[in-house]
Amino acid sequence: MAFSLLSFLATLSVASAASCWRDTPCSGPSDTAFPGTWESNIYAPKSRTVQPKSVVNLHGRKSIKGTPSLQGNGSAVVFDFGIEVGGIVTVKYSTSGAGSLGLAFTEASTWIGEWSDASNGKFAGHDGALYANFSESSSGTYIMPDKSLRGGFRYMTAFLITNGTTKVTISDVSLELGFQPTWSNLRAYQGYFHSSDDLLNNIWYAGAYTLQTNAVPVNTGRWVPMLANGWANNGTLGPGDTIIVDGAKRDRAVWPGDMGIAVPSSFVSIGDLDSVKNALQVMYNYQNSDGSFPEAGPPLLQQNSDTYHMWTMIGTYNYMLYTNDASFVQQNWAKYLKAMTYIYGKVQPSGLFNQTGTRDWARWQTGFNNTEANTILYRTLITGASLATWLNDTTGLTDTWLGRADALSTAINEYCFDSSYGAFKDNATATTLHPQDANSMSVLFGVVNATSSTAQSISSRLTKNWSPIGAVAPELPGNISPFISSFEIQAHLTIGQTDRALDLIRRSWGWYQNHPNGTGSTVIEGYLVNGTFGYRSSRGYGYDASYVSHSHGWSSGPTSALTEYIVGLSVTSPAGKAWTLKPQFGDLKFAEAGFTTNLGKFQAKWELQGKSGYKVSFTAPKGTTGQVALPVLEKGRLPIVKINGKWVKKGSVKLQQSSAVLDVNGGTFTVVVSR
Numbered sequence: 222m223a224f225s226l227l228s229f230l231a232t233l234s235v236a237s238a239a240s241c242w243r244d245t246p247c248s249g250p251s252d253t254a255f256p257g258t259w260e261s262n263i264y265a266p267k268s269r270t271v272q273p274k275s276v277v278n279l280h281g282r283k284s285i286k287g288t289p290s291l292q293g294n295g296s297a298v299v300f301d302f303g304i305e306v307g308g309i310v311t312v313k314y315s316t317s318g319a320g321s322l323g324l325a326f327t328e329a330s331t332w333i334g335e336w337s338d339a340s341n342g343k344f345a346g347h348d349g350a351l352y353a354n355f356s357e358s359s360s361g362t363y364i365m366p367d368k369s370l371r372g373g374f375r376y377m378t379a380f381l382i383t384n385g386t387t388k389v390t391i392s393d394v395s396l397e398l399g400f401q402p403t404w405s406n407l408r409a410y411q412g413y414f415h416s417s418d419d420l421l422n423n424i425w426y427a428g429a430y431t432l433q434t435n436a437v438p439v440n441t442g443r444w445v446p447m448l449a450n451g452w453a454n455n456g457t458l459g460p461g462d463t464i465i466v467d468g469a470k471r472d473r474a475v476w477p478g479d480m481g482i483a484v485p486s487s488f489v490s491i492g493d494l495d496s497v498k499n500a501l502q503v504m505y506n507y508q509n510s511d512g513s514f515p516e517a518g519p520p521l522l523q524q525n526s527d528t529y530h531m532w533t534m535i536g537t538y539n540y541m542l543y544t545n546d547a548s549f550v551q552q553n554w555a556k557y558l559k560a561m562t563y564i565y566g567k568v569q570p571s572g573l574f575n576q577t578g579t580r581d582w583a584r585w586q587t588g589f590n591n592t593e594a595n596t597i598l599y600r601t602l603i604t605g606a607s608l609a610t611w612l613n614d615t616t617g618l619t620d621t622w623l624g625r626a627d628a629l630s631t632a633i634n635e636y637c638f639d640s641s642y643g644a645f646k647d648n649a650t651a652t653t654l655h656p657q658d659a660n661s662m663s664v665l666f667g668v669v670n671a672t673s674s675t676a677q678s679i680s681s682r683l684t685k686n687w688s689p690i691g692a693v694a695p696e697l698p699g700n701i702s703p704f705i706s707s708f709e710i711q712a713h714l715t716i717g718q719t720d721r722a723l724d725l726i727r728r729s730w731g732w733y734q735n736h737p738n739g740t741g742s743t744v745i746e747g748y749l750v751n752g753t754f755g756y757r758s759s760r761g762y763g764y765d766a767s768y769v770s771h772s773h774g775w776s777s778g779p780t781s782a783l784t785e786y787i788v789g790l791s792v793t794s795p796a797g798k799a800w801t802l803k804p805q806f807g808d809l810k811f812a813e814a815g816f817t818t819n820l821g822k823f824q825a826k827w828e829l830q831g832k833s834g835y836k837v838s839f840t841a842p843k844g845t846t847g848q849v850a851l852p853v854l855e856k857g858r859l860p861i862v863k864i865n866g867k868w869v870k871k872g873s874v875k876l877q878q879s880s881a882v883l884d885v886n887g888g889t890f891t892v893v894v895s896r
Contacts, residue, residue, distance in 0.1 A: 240269055240405055241402060241405050242398075242399055242438055243402075245403055245462050245463075246462060247404070247405045248462065248495065249401065249403045249404035249406075249409065249493070249495075250404070250409040251405060251406050251409055252406065252409050253410050253413075254409075254410070254411045254412070254413075255410070255412070255413040255822075255824065257413065259413050259414070259415040259422070260408065260413075262415075262422050262426040263410060263426055263430070264304050264305075264426060264430040264742040264743075265407040265408045265430055266304075266306075267407070269397060269398045269407065270395055270397055270398070271302065271306065271395070271396050272393075272394060272395050272396070273300040273301055273302050273303075273377070273394055274301055274302055274303030275300075275301045276289050276298055276299065277299050278298060278299070279297035279299055279333070279334070279380070285298060288392065289391050290391065291379065291380070291381040291388065291389045291391070292386065292387070292389075293381065293383070293387075294320075294381065294382060294384070295382075296380065297335065297378055297379065297380035297381070298378070298379055298380075298391075299333055299376055299377070299378050299379075300376070300378075300379065300394055302374075302375055302376070303375070303741075304375065304430070304740060304741065304742035304743075305373055305374070305375055305430070305431075305742050305743045305771065305772045306396055306398060307370070307371060307373045307374065307398065307399055307400055307469050308370060308371070308396050308397045308399035308400070309364065309365045309367065309370055309396070309399065310324065310364075310365045310394065310395070310396050311363070311364045311365070311393075311394070311396075311397070312324065312353065312362070312363045312379070312391060312393070312394050313361075313362050313393040313394075314353070314360070314361055314390060314391045314392060315359070315360040315361075315390050316358060316359060316360075316361070316387060316388070316389045316390075317387055317388045318357065318358055318383065318388075319356045319383065319384070319385065320354075320355060320382055320383030320384075320387040320389070321352045321354045321381070321382040321383070322352065322353040322355075322363065322380075322381060322382075322389055323335060323350040323351070323352050323378075323379070323381070323382060324350055324351045324352070324353075324365075324377060324379055325337045325349075325350040325351075325377070325380070326338070326348075326371045326374035326377050326378075327374055327375070327376050327767070328373055328374050328375055328376075328469075328740055328771035328772065329375075329738050329740070329754060329767075329771055330375075330376060330737070330738045331754060331766075332767045333376050334378060335350060336348065336349060336350065337349060337350060337371075337374075337452075338374075338470070338768070339765050339768040340443070340452050340470045341447050341448045341450075341451065341452040341453075341471075342443065342445075342447040342471065343448060343449050343450075344763025344764075344768070345449070346447075346448065346450045347450055348450075348452050349450055351363075351365060351366075351369060352382075367455065368444075368453045368454065368455040369451070369452065369453065369454070370399055370441055370454045370455075371452075371454075371470075372399070372400075372434075372437065372441070372454055372468075372470050372471070373434060373468065373469030373470035373471075374470070375740050375741075375742075377394070379391060399437065399438060400433055400434045400435070400436055400437055400469065401433045401434075401436045401463070401493070402436070402437065402438045402463050403463045403495065404493075407433065410429065410491050410492065411490075411492025411816065411817045412429075412488070412489045412490045412784070412815060412816035412817065413490075413813075413815055414426075414490075414780075414783055414784055414812075414813070414814045415812070415813050415814070416783070416809050416811060416812035416813070417809050417810035417811050417812070418809055420727060420731050420734065421723070421726065421727075421779070421783060421787075421809075424726060424730045424734055424779050424783075425780050425784075426490075427730075427734060427742055427743055427744050428486050428490065428744050428776070428777030428779055429491055429777075430743055431743040431744045431772045431773065431774055431777055432465070432483060432486060432487045432490065432491055432493070432774050432777055432780075433491055434469035434743065434772045435465055435467065435468060435469060435483065435772065435773075435774040436463050436464070436465050436466075436491075436493055437458070437463070437464060437473065438462070438463065439460070439461060439462065439463065439464050439499070440456075440457055440458070441454045441455065441458070441473065442455075442456035442457060442466070442473045442474055442520050442521075443456055443471055443473040443474060443520065443521070444456045444520065445520040454473055456473075456519070456520035457519060457520065458473070458474065458475065458503065458518060458519065458520075459500065459502065459503030459506070459518055459519070460502055460506070461498070461499035461502075463495055463496045463499065464496050464499040464500050465483060465484075465487070465493075465496040465497055465499075465500045465774065466500075467479045467770070467775065468770035468772060468773045468774070469743070469770065469773075470770050470771070471768070471770055472517070472521060474518050474519070474520070474521040475500045475503055475504065475517060475518030476516070476517050476775075477500075477501075477504060477516075477529050477530075477532035477533040477536050478526075478529045478532045478582055478775070479704070479773070479774055480497070480532065480536045480539075480774075481532050481535060481536065481539075481775075482704060482707045482708075482774070482775050482776070482777060482778050482781075483774030484497050484536060484540070485539060485781040485785070486774070486777040486780035486781040487777075488539075488543045488781070488816060489780065489784040489785065490780050490784075490816075492816065492817055494540065494543055494544055497536070497539075498544075498546070498549060500518065501533065501536055501540055501549075501553075502553070503518045504518060504533045504536075505533075505553045505556050507519065507522065508556050508559070508560065509524070511563055512556075512559040512563030513560070513563055513564075513578065514529070514533045514560060515529075516529040516530075516578075516580050524578075524580075525579065525580050526579075526580035527564065527576050527577065527578035527579075527594055528576075528578075528580075528593070529580070529581070530560065530563075530564060530578060531564060531597045531600075531601040533560070534557065534560055534561070534564075534604070534605065535597075535601055537550060537553070537557060537608065538604035538605070538607060538608055539604075541608060541611060542607075542792060542794070543795075544795070544796060544818070544819065545795035545798075545819065547611065547612060547795075550608060550611075551612060554612065557605075557608070561601075561605060561622075564598065564601065565598075565602075565625065568625075568629070569590075571590070571632060571636065571649075572629060572632030572635075573590040573629075573633065573636055573637075574590065574594055574595045574598045574629070575589065575590060576588050576589060576591045576594040581593075581594075582702070582704060582705070583697055583700075583760050583761065584656070584658065584694070584696035584697055585697060585698070585760065586647055586654070586696060589648055589649070590636065590637070590648050590649035591647065591648050591659075592633065592637040592645045592646060592647060592648055592649075592656070592659035592663075593647075593656060593658045593659040593662060593696075595632075595633050595637065595659075596633065596659050596662040596663050596668050597662065597666075598629060599630055599633065599666055599667075600662070602622045602623070602625050603622075603626050603666070603667070605618070605622045606618070606619045606620075606622040606623045606626070609622065611794075611795055630668050633645075633663070633668055634668070634669070636649040637649050637659075638675075639655065642655060642682065643675075643678035643679065643682050644660050644678065644682040644683075645659050645660050645663055645679070647659065647696065654695055655682065655695060656694070656695055656696040657683065657692060657693075657694040657696065657702075657705050657709060658694070658696060658708065660679050660682065661705065661708040661712040662708055663712075664680065664715055664716060665711050665712045665715055671715050671716050672716075672878060676715075676716045677716060677718075680712065680713050680716055680718050680721065683709055683712070683713075684721065687725070687728070689728060690728060690732040690748075690750070690752060691703075691706060691725070691732060691748075692705075692709060692725060692729065697757070699750055699751075700748075700749060700750070700756055700760075701729065701747060701748050701750055701756075702747045702756075703730065703733075703745065703746070703747060703775075703776035703778070704773075704775040704776055706725060706729055706778065707776065707777070707778020707779070707782070708778070709725065710722040710726055710782050711778065711782050711786065713725070714786035714787075714805060715786075717805065717879065719786075719787070719806065719807040720807050722782070722786070722807075723787075723807045723809075726779045726782075726783075730776075739771060740771050740772065743771060743773075744772070744776040745769065745770070745771050745772075745773065746770040746771070746773035746775070747769065747773075747776075753766060754767075754769050756769045757769070783814070784814040786803075786805055787804070787805055787809070788804060788812050788825050788826070788827070789801070789802050789805060789825065789827075789850075790802050790814055790815075790816070790823060790825040791803075792818065792823070796818040796820050797818045797820055797845055798820065798844075798846070799845065799847070799848075800823060800845060800846075800847045801847060801849075801850070802847060802848075802849045803850040804827045804837065804851075805852070806827070806829065806835070806852065810828065810829055811828035812826070812827060813825065813826030813827070820842045820844070820845060821841075821842030823839075823840070823841050823842070825837065825839035825840075833895055833896065834854060834860065834861075834894045834895035835852075835893075835894055836893050836894070837849075837851065837890075837891075837892040837894070838889075838890070838891045838892070839889075839890055839892075840888070840889045840890075841887040841888065842887045843886075843887045843888065844887055845886070845887035846884065846885070846886055847884070847885050847886075847887070848882060848883075848884055848885075849892070850877070850882045851880060851881040851882075851892065851894050852881075853876070853879050853880060854894065854896050855896070856879065857876070859871060859874055859876050859881050860881055860895060861894070861896065862874055862881060862883070862892060862893075862894055863892070863893040863894075863895075864890055864891070864892050865890055865891055869883065
């Protein structure tokens with residue numbers, strides 16, 4: 222099939238009927254749960270087989286019309302797929318003589334050229350390129366070997382190596398997408414978001430699409446031990462047909478810490494929890510004899526992380542919350558209890574947790590009474606208590622773990638809070654480091670009361686780390702981590718600092734969303750405050766900026782935050798048997814969102830109506846119960862509330878802080894709030 226100008230200018234043209242990956246059973250949804258105009262924001266292609274959106278010269282980047290060709294050594298063209306993609310590439314070509322056709326890949330246009338951006342993890346080596354070799358005039362088809370599946374890229378450079386004047390004409394380039402392997406329709410989102418701010422809409426969908434690229438076939442993990450040159454993605458990741466990993470390009474392994482952000486965002490957007498279940502199961506399958514979990518799943522199987530151990534436990538809570546899959550939790554409950562015994566056994570007589578498994582998300586200082594680790598243990602105990610309740614435990618675990626959480630919170634506040642600064646220190650020493658992670662988590666997880674002046678002080682102090690393009694993490698100097706910033710935006714929202722949270726989303730995620738060298742469709746792992754992509758260059762990444770992942774689920778925090786805090790819709794018991802609706806307006810004019818559980822659809826929308834008030838519409842499945850917290854129009858005064866056209870008696874609405882609160886049963890409602 223010859224190239225045509227039309228095929229390149231069309232957006233990711235459909236080249237085959239919808240299908241799932243290879244022989245993978247199609248167990249995913251076939252249709253979107255919430256059809257609407259917002260579907261135009263979905264980045265996912267309409268077909269599993271796609272073609273490039275455009276082609277340009279390597280030098281000068283001038284658009285090529287018609288069929289691209291290469292002639293002479295070093296001649297090259299660049300195929301731009303327009304968005305992040307990943308999978309198996311097929312190239313059809315004809316050649317007039319001997320030579321080699323090289324193919325190199327990159328997520329960011331910064332590294333377009335004859336060498337692929339780095340992914341193999343062996344910093345002394347190089348990913349290099351793939352080659353189709355030919356010795357004479359001929360026509361041929363090159364299909365990327367399965368083991369060389371390229372998990373994430375936007376740009377593919379095709380270049381010619383020859384000793385003569387050989388000419389190569391490329392008649393077709395296509396890509397078989399490898400991600401979201403059990404879905405026949407990659408656009409069948411089970412959640413949605415839409416608002417009056419197009420940038421926020423694009424960021425929400427970039428997070429959602431990132432999570433799709435991170436849901437991969439279980440036999441496509443990065444090979445370990447790392448290759449010195451080239452790359453291989455044929456490692457076994459875990460059970461099932463699909464599994465959530467940390468990044469599209471790399472590491473392509475299960476990382477439970479990443480899932481702390483990725484899973485809530487996946488739930489409210491694409492709705493893929495099968496990948497989550499398989500990821501959690503692999504961590505239970507590889508639990509160590511002492512009760513500890515690995516930091517990462519196979520093939521990597523890194524060890525020695527207390528925080529990621531706890532994230533597996535918190536992840537179990539999240540999965541149960543979203544699915545009510547009690548059988549999954551029950552079958553792993555003995556291992557969960559062993560994991561709790563292991564981690565709580567590190568609590569010292571002071572009442573603080575002693576971090577001995579020191580691997581973490583990249584922060585420089587770890588160990589001892591690290592405040593972040595203590596805060597995560599607090600969250601582990603609280604979520605563990607909920608799990609025990611949901612499983613109808615009769616041994617008193619709920620009370621035991623809640624009591625331990627309360628004692629731990631007291632110790633954290635006593636030994637780790639710097640009252641002279643108004644925020645938490647990095648640990649229980651005389652350090653002057655006030656980290657982004659511990660302070661964000663302390664507010665979000667409830668180590669400090671959300672209505673307290675302490676929470677407001679922490680929120681204010683966090684803004685001291687801000688730059689024009691995001692929040693710098695003091696615990697990883699010079700670096701901006703959208704992973705940790707995902708916790709920060711939720712912390713600000715938890716205490717009603719709506720404008721502050723939206724500001725950080727726009728300046729950080731908005732910076733990358735609009736970056737001319739980025740993917741224009743996904744969220745990046747991290748970057749430097751100087752505006753370059755060299756995240757973690759001096760902290761484990763071998764000073765190779767091309768190694769950074771540009772499609773990393775741990776950076777998708779705005780996706781869940783915009784649904785759960787701005788629209789305000791969230792579930793509070795398994796599968797949404799109980800739920801809350803607590804909208805926050807900020808500077809928006811309207812916002813709406815929806816998601817699904819096995820109980821049905823949850824959907825909410827609010828829109829301002831000038832100075833007179835606002836309207837809220839929402840639907841929840843029959844048999845569920847919800848608490849609706851409506852922002853008051855005047856501080857300290859209950860507004861007038863009308864539900865489905867009827868006035869609500871004042872006794873049915875309670876004033877709590879800055880909200881008018883009422884309890885409702887599942888159904889469809891329209892609420893008008895006025896002065």
